[in-house]
Amino acid sequence: MEAYVKIDIQENIATIEFFHPEQNSLPGTILAQLAQTITDAGNNPDVQVIILQSGGDRTFCAGASFKELITINDAATGKVFFSGFANVINAMRKCPKFIIGRVQGKTVGGGVGIAAATDYCMATKFAAIKLSELNVGIGPFVVSPAIERKMGVSATSQIAIDANNFYEAEWARSKGLFAEVFESIEEMDAKVASFAQHLCTYNPEAMREMKQIFWKGTDDWDMLLAERAAISGRLVLSDFTKKTLEKFK
Template sequence: MTQPYVKHNIQNNIATIEFFHPEQNSLPSDVLKDLANTITEAGNNDQVKVIILKSGGDCTFCAGASFKELIAINDAETGKVFFSGFANVINAMRKCPKFIIGRIQGKTVGGGVGIAASTDYCMATKFASIKLSELNVGIGPFVVSPAIERKMGVSAMSQIAIDANTFYEANWAREKGLYASVFQTIEELDEAVQKFAEHLCTYNPEAMLEMKKIFWRGTDDWDNLLAERAAISGRLVLSDFTKETLKKFK
């Protein structure tokens, strides 16, 4: 079985960051930490003008939180620390001075939807349906919902958060503003992402930095807000309802 990883390479001023986990690209604490650090490093690298964020494999983009870790949480502080991993990735993306292009090849769930929503420009295949499944296990999309709400609006975010058992199609996500475009194949997606990134590299980096500040205006409190949200999730994961539900996934 291939080991989880976060890797990146820089070519022609484009940093491509890729994360992978054998369990449908789910995100345990160590992968979340590596991902946040890698995004920050790429953002601070003067050689980098644009970042592409992707996951490994041809199927699921991201299955969200690691169920193994969720099941193992036995106190509120551990729960808060785990969910803070998603907060740290979102905040790293928010503060990154470079545009981040999302490349979403397949289904994405929970925290994965939050990561897609935190990119500055996101492209997907027709297979990239989305689901916020947190309510299914007795929690809620507390940490990721600010990012999703910012991109798609309260109405769309609350719809998928309440209807926690349904995958919403990629074209629905495009209509709501999550995806800029949807492609028939991964090959078409990769070609479009690469071409777009190369085109962005021809623009003034200072202008792109100032634009990014404008796009994320009003999110200065997210360091505190997302930490508070992580604490809510950390508390709810200890509830009897959630503990009983998670046992079924063992």
């Protein structure tokens, strides 16, 4: 199957799904489509609640596309690529609708940041998380503000430094990333559907005001995440990172 971002709107609920055949990794084109789709759904008066999910039944998101990382040869291109994650997170932050995250399996790097930027995230017990960026000589600079906001500096620094290991879904729930963890995808999907439907019975204006309050203190993220993207764009050119990425060719 080819990569895609698609949206389906039913009864005031917009389900946005992204997919990439390489474990739902995210190249720049998919990141751009995802950011725009979230923005459009947020501006659509027929949408009251958004569900964000990925295709397939295994990995939620493998993070940045290694194929694209390998091709980056200058800092400007690197900043543009990492700005893709910044744009998705900022689109989620600015979206006036609550975004429910549905995480069916493992998630790595930028995928953890996307899960953290949802307003209420549900997962299965298979949804272990890892911040692996340090392994390739960079760091989770762009996504860490969203992760810190949900999990705190201590938990974020723990998984960022311990870049080789996955942390179980229950650990992520205990730190605030996941609101609920389920035994199966079927159980999770039933809860996601009923929860979204119930949210649609609430006052949209009240939910919009609540979201603004929940995201208070993030008004500088347009600039902050752009600065972080520049750091990643510079580090991806380092000798260490280039040599490491060569192994993945």
